Amino acid sequence: MTTTKTAPPAMDLEAKLDLYRCQVELRQFEERAYDLFLENYVKGTSHLGIGQEAIAAGFAAAMKPTDWTFATYRGHNHTLARGVPMTPVLAELMGRTNGLMAGKGGSMHLTSVEHGVMGSYAIIGAHLPIACGAAWSAQYRGTDQVAVCFFGDGSVNIGAFHEALNFAAIWKLPVVFVCENNLWMEYTRTSEVTAVENPAADRAAAYGLESIIVDGNDVDAVFEVAATAIARARAGEGPSMIEAKTYRHGGHSRADPGKYRPDEEVAEWKAKDPIPRYHARLLDLGVAEEVLVKIVTEVAAAVDVATDEAKAGAIPGEDLLMKDVWADGGSSWRN
Amino acid sequence: MTTTKTAPPAMDLEAKLDLYRCQVELRQFEERAYDLFLENYVKGTSHLGIGQEAIAAGFAAAMKPTDWTFATYRGHNHTLARGVPMTPVLAELMGRTNGLMAGKGGSMHLTSVEHGVMGSYAIIGAHLPIACGAAWSAQYRGTDQVAVCFFGDGSVNIGAFHEALNFAAIWKLPVVFVCENNLWMEYTRTSEVTAVENPAADRAAAYGLESIIVDGNDVDAVFEVAATAIARARAGEGPSMIEAKTYRHGGHSRADPGKYRPDEEVAEWKAKDPIPRYHARLLDLGVAEEVLVKIVTEVAAAVDVATDEAKAGAIPGEDLLMKDVWADGGSSWRN
Amino acid sequence: MAQLTFREAIARGIAQEMRRDESVVFLGEDVGAAGGVFKGTVGLLEEFGGVRVRDTPISEQAILGAAMGASMTGLRPIAEIMFADFFAVCWDIVVNEIAKSRYMTNGQMTFPLVIRSGNGGGLRFGAQHSQSVENWAMMIPGLKVVVPSNALDVIGLMAASIRDDDPVIFLEEKALYSSKMEVPDGEILDQLGLAKVLRQGGDATVVALGNMVPKALLAAEELALAGIDCTVVDVRSLVPLDTATILREVSATGRLFTIEENPRLCGWGAELSSIVSEEAFYDLDGPIVRITTPHIPLPAADALEDLAIPSVERIVTTVTKSMNA
Amino acid sequence: MAQLTFREAIARGIAQEMRRDESVVFLGEDVGAAGGVFKGTVGLLEEFGGVRVRDTPISEQAILGAAMGASMTGLRPIAEIMFADFFAVCWDIVVNEIAKSRYMTNGQMTFPLVIRSGNGGGLRFGAQHSQSVENWAMMIPGLKVVVPSNALDVIGLMAASIRDDDPVIFLEEKALYSSKMEVPDGEILDQLGLAKVLRQGGDATVVALGNMVPKALLAAEELALAGIDCTVVDVRSLVPLDTATILREVSATGRLFTIEENPRLCGWGAELSSIVSEEAFYDLDGPIVRITTPHIPLPAADALEDLAIPSVERIVTTVTKSMNA
Numbered sequence A, B: 001m002t003t004t005k006t007a008p009p010a011m012d013l014e015a016k017l018d019l020y021r022c023q024v025e026l027r028q029f030e031e032r033a034y035d036l037f038l039e040n041y042v043k044g045t046s047h048l049g050i051g052q053e054a055i056a057a058g059f060a061a062a063m064k065p066t067d068w069t070f071a072t073y074r075g076h077n078h079t080l081a082r083g084v085p086m087t088p089v090l091a092e093l094m095g096r097t098n099g100l101m102a103g104k105g106g107s108m109h110l111t112s113v114e115h116g117v118m119g120s121y122a123i124i125g126a127h128l129p130i131a132c133g134a135a136w137s138a139q140y141r142g143t144d145q146v147a148v149c150f151f152g153d154g155s156v157n158i159g160a161f162h163e164a165l166n167f168a169a170i171w172k173l174p175v176v177f178v179c180e181n182n183l184w185m186e187y188t189r190t191s192e193v194t195a196v197e198n199p200a201a202d203r204a205a206a207y208g209l210e211s212i213i214v215d216g217n218d219v220d221a222v223f224e225v226a227a228t229a230i231a232r233a234r235a236g237e238g239p240s241m242i243e244a245k246t247y248r249h250g251g252h253s254r255a256d257p258g259k260y261r262p263d264e265e266v267a268e269w270k271a272k273d274p275i276p277r278y279h280a281r282l283l284d285l286g287v288a289e290e291v292l293v294k295i296v297t298e299v300a301a302a303v304d305v306a307t308d309e310a311k312a313g314a315i316p317g318e319d320l321l322m323k324d325v326w327a328d329g330g331s332s333w334r335n
Numbered sequence C, D: 001m002a003q004l005t006f007r008e009a010i011a012r013g014i015a016q017e018m019r020r021d022e023s024v025v026f027l028g029e030d031v032g033a034a035g036g037v038f039k040g041t042v043g044l045l046e047e048f049g050g051v052r053v054r055d056t057p058i059s060e061q062a063i064l065g066a067a068m069g070a071s072m073t074g075l076r077p078i079a080e081i082m083f084a085d086f087f088a089v090c091w092d093i094v095v096n097e098i099a100k101s102r103y104m105t106n107g108q109m110t111f112p113l114v115i116r117s118g119n120g121g122g123l124r125f126g127a128q129h130s131q132s133v134e135n136w137a138m139m140i141p142g143l144k145v146v147v148p149s150n151a152l153d154v155i156g157l158m159a160a161s162i163r164d165d166d167p168v169i170f171l172e173e174k175a176l177y178s179s180k181m182e183v184p185d186g187e188i189l190d191q192l193g194l195a196k197v198l199r200q201g202g203d204a205t206v207v208a209l210g211n212m213v214p215k216a217l218l219a220a221e222e223l224a225l226a227g228i229d230c231t232v233v234d235v236r237s238l239v240p241l242d243t244a245t246i247l248r249e250v251s252a253t254g255r256l257f258t259i260e261e262n263p264r265l266c267g268w269g270a271e272l273s274s275i276v277s278e279e280a281f282y283d284l285d286g287p288i289v290r291i292t293t294p295h296i297p298l299p300a301a302d303a304l305e306d307l308a309i310p311s312v313e314r315i316v317t318t319v320t321k322s323m324n325a
């Protein structure tokens, strides 16, 4: 592990409170999403990011609004952290017309171009080359945009990962690859099927990149490493890959209680929960407990409002079904 | 670069003369194949291995007859080095019924299961996972067979390379990956599109493997490194990856005069031609010049015979066309 | 006899063959300890051990490459591609390598392997986890393609696929995993390339596959009440294709309807239509009608997905309209 | 006017569009300094420089991923996949990502990109370098599919594809690269989704694509001598498909023959057959006949490849036999 060389940007207390609020929002949103599965409002599958909030929050805080996020099917956190309101996300999970994509994408494909959320991708590895393409476009057009691309530890063994990393490196693209290493694939431990100990960091050298590992449950540390890598990319110094160590508290997806994991392992990681940890740090920094409690309460109210709004959404019909296969808005393949 | 740890097997003069003969055979065969293109006996495309003979010869000598070769479209050398006679190979290039696959595969797909040549593959990267499968089968059945898989320097940037290397490493498969680094892809220099200097060796660590580089124009050196890696695989110690530095004297394929390469580069490498080099070494070892000349003459006669035999082959017809899609020997997809 | 779900039938079919043949091995993602994400392989690791039942990394090209290399050297591997949509990340190994190598080598090599995969929609998984890919595979010379519609067929066709010396793409309809039926005890072995006539009727022939089979049967019941008596054929195996049965049944009724859970273009329905209009043209009494998913990616929302995939109601309406035209 | 080869037309079409639109960029393997392995892009690097014309590693997923990501953020990339067979190594990016993302995002994203590739056989390259893949692409909702048959169409359809806001799979028949024709100077712009009637005849309608078009025309000449007068339609674009023209021409003659350089199953010929027998059934005077490559991988030997791919002679014999049946 090498730590970054340039000085981290200073962060004031206000910004830290925002980081706290962001993590609380993600957490409460995901908990509500879970409840709504149980109530059968959310059909299909869904992959929660509970326990991994610090990564989404830290990176989003380090990005400009014009930067781009590329997420996986475990993308609720990343979508919300970029400023997408809760209601359309929740409505999307419920398959309503007021959903982010009117129900056509679902939980695994959250996208909000307006917020720089350039898609959530459900095929392992696919979005790494796509993020390269966005970064290439920024480079070509001479904008200062950076693409940040998140993926899991299990995703480092698929071909597209390899092609994208080499491609980004040789073209010096403004892209930051972020491996959220939560130790597990679906039900298999990544270390059992991966030839190196740190799935992303130990492969950085194969692409001429620095090996960077960060505590993914420490939002300040994440912010720091994110800011450095993004600044590097923006300055035309090329891609970075960051491995953030973290853990998902629940199962892989809706259907999975996550019982294959040793109880002690789950307990150990729950003790490292990024939110109580940050809570404690903020108290140490002199923030009053009631300021934090107020944030939690406000978020809870917002989640309730979003839930009601989402539930009020209409059920989509034939018109939406046959819309937007093509750029002309239609779906006709013949004259 | 790390050199191998176990002592190399000793090689007597007889064996060295065989290595010489093998290289001469490959060279003369390829030269004849080239002439036959010009005479329009060989249709389609063809990728010669002139200049790269030491790798094929050295590895083949280190393999048992029951071991397996997996080659690319540049596979004439590897096929012949395993003992496949020249006539069926030449006849295959000409599309005759006495061809190795009766004309159905062509130059890019030479296969002789009988000789352990388990196919030549024309899609970059594809055969690396397939070689893993053969190695897995040897491991499962408890035979001592080893799969040796050759590929080019340009092939290290495709997804299948990455998947296969990781897979072989975690399953500790008896497979030896051999990168024949001839510096060029088709018309593009590999270093221009590859993030590391030594395309294979600098990536070995990403799969927990040792970084091994060998002079691919020195057949003794190749034999040594091959014997060590194969012994390792046979002993159940898992895969190796070897990068052999070499050069193709001609263009990429039949259609290519290879003019994009600087004259000095070509000249420099022609000066390192493995065959004159080995010739000189054998003389140093006390072999009489006429022994070597005799080998060259014998091979030339054999190439002539093979040419005549190949030309005498029949043109394949409808019966072969519709044969062997399926294991029942036929091609019927309906009743 | 035992009540068996479709997903239990998968494991039973595989276990039956692994017991009788040591060369049968099984690999895929989360197939071992977890018993598969669809719980189709529960118990296999426990019975056959970790040497024969192996979890892999997320490396579909490596999975299928390994299956291919193993099959050419004496094993009979079964590989799982978790969702059929993921064939797209390893399509080269399937179509350029596995399908062609026997032919290219003039029969020197044989590839006795089975690739099983969760196919089709209905589970609200969205466009990248709901595709039916039987047409992708049918299009490629050198692949056999099997799609069972019930637990009994799963066992018998799985056994036949494993014993077959050619590569078989074995597609398991995700929407059917929890369907149940009575299945006899003991060895079950079926045959590839045989369609099944599930219902005889004099007015029209309805040909369906996989998850569309139960829908076709329900539609036929409704249609019968309205006076349209349908023959229903379960294709079961697209390659080899039982054209004899299909041509016979279409000629008998003079009308063909195909029910496909596939986007519109170039599917097996079009292939059947074209075979019939070339070979049984003069037996036809009216247009051949294909009922398919529209030519769109599958949407995630339940309401939209239900509109997209052919329903019993759509089958009934379409057949009725065409028969009364 | 200038005599132009098909391969020169590629470069001319691309250059025309790169001149008028800075957002058009081009990437692929050996496309720059080497001018493409089929010499289809000679001169582009020289005219447009290394920032707009870029050589890539052998990483087809990265090539197409880059094209997709660039197209969703304001560029109009053209990507080359050297041989169409190599689509198999990057099929996921094509079918699961590029084709579906506009629909999945409810129209938030647009993908104005062109993927061009050398398609088809005839060059004795063997099974892994000779496939026609237009059917693979036609099957996938969200992809447009264009296959020109001559140099003029290459330029005009290339321009139309580049200006189109949807992803276009642009297939260049390898067997046609050295064919030549007179092409006017100045801007050439054609339209996607229009078939061309190349010959009018009263007896049968022959529909062909790409390299089969010149063969169909030659066959029609021979057939005319034997008293069978054929209409010949060049499909040009499979998606969007000009069903209006095809249905009109088939209805006029009452007979349809499709000529496809594809293995037998599930091709565009089957799709056309099925459209016609559903929508123009009562206009048909006889069976619809598809002429295709047999359902086998393509062999390498010249003699075998010539037997496999539909020839003028096979077209003549098949049409004659069927018309006289």
Ligand SMILES: Cc1ncc(C[n+]2csc(CCOP(=O)(O)OP(=O)(O)O)c2C)c(N)n1
Pocket: A074, A122, A123, A124, A125, A151, A152, A153, A154, A155, A156, A182, A184, A185, A186, A190, A252, C029, C058, C060, C082, C086, C089
């Ligand atoms: C190509 C492909 N193979 C398999 C899957 C099925 N799958 C979905 S998530 C997953 C595990 C991914 O693990 P990881 O990358 O660690 O991400 P995490 O789910 O832990 O966030 C698998 C195997 C897939 N979506 N795509």
Ligand SMILES: Cc1ncc(C[n+]2csc(CCOP(=O)(O)OP(=O)(O)O)c2C)c(N)n1
Pocket: B074, B122, B123, B124, B125, B151, B152, B153, B154, B155, B156, B158, B180, B182, B184, B185, B186, B190, B252, D029, D058, D060, D082, D086, D089
């Ligand atoms: C997937 C794929 N992409 C592209 C090609 C076209 N192609 C054939 S050989 C070649 C260059 C390979 O270079 P290298 O791996 O160095 O091998 P060499 O030809 O030098 O032996 C390319 C790009 C291919 N066959 N397969």
Ligand SMILES: [Mg+2]
Pocket: A152, A153, A154, A180, A181, A182, A183, A184, A185
């Ligand atoms: Mg993980």
Ligand SMILES: [Mg+2]
Pocket: B152, B153, B154, B180, B181, B182, B183, B184, B185
């Ligand atoms: Mg090379």
